[in-house]
Amino acid sequence: DARVTQTPRHKVTEMGQEVTMRCQPILGHNTVFWYRQTMMQGLELLAYFRNRAPLDDSGMPKDRFSAEMPDATLATLKIQPSEPRDSAVYFCASGFAVGTAFSGNTIYFGEGSWLTVV
Amino acid sequence: AQKITQTQPGMFVQEKEAVTLDCTYDTSDQSYGLFWYKQPSSGEMIFLIYQGSYDEQNATEGRYSLNFQKARKSANLVISASQLGDSAMYFCAMREASSMNYGGSQGNLIFGKGTKLSVKP
Secondary structure (H helix, E strand, O other): OOOOEEEOOEEEEOOOOOEEEEEEOOOOOOEEEEEEEEOOOEEEEEEEEEOOEEEEOOOOOOOOEEEEEEEOOEEEEEEOOOOHHHOEEEEEEEEOEEOOEEHHHOOEEOOOEEEEEO | OOOEEOOOOEEEEEOOOOEEEOOEEOOOOOOEEEEEEEEOOOOOOEEEEEEEOOOOOOOEEOOEEEEEEOOOOEEEEEEOOOOHHHOEEEEEEEEEHHHOOOOOOOOOOEEOOOEEEEEEO
16 A cells, blocks of 8 residues: 655654754655644645655745755655644645646655654 | 635534535636645644646545535535545645746645644544
């Protein structure tokens, strides 16, 4: 059963520390999204990649956040330095897009990384 | 202006009854897709159903159906024969095809604020 895999599932860290979240998209998917979910803001897009190229990271605070896809099987989201306001659930999602359509019309989410910065 | 509006923060339904979760959207695109996701208390986001703007028939997936009214820009989720396990947050989302081209700035799912559904035994 193919699924998007995210690590870590839970992370508690101190303010100022670096946090790296990892995502393994479903094999063969060429589009990867990073979302952040908070009670106040709901689900916000941070970044998305198509064929490993970043297409949009306008939702990401550039001074402390960075997103990369070192290869087709790994996407990373890094926060350095972390702050208490970064506490949230971070979701990775993937899909296979051809032009403007997604195969199967589905975008699958991982189980999320629950981050707490104290 | 919000692209996706879910006006019901919370809903209650009796087990075995049907329930409709509202979703309205705003787009000037002719081509777009509408999604519903379920988020149980465990936190994962589970894809439920998809409706394309050119699909003539309402989408159905088991007990889930999407009441798509294009002129009214609404895409309500109908859950038939509610079960206790249906208690969760439900999110409506939209993807606009015009923003999916390379270099587009919004080629992503735009989510509503969600509706918390509680199924009563």
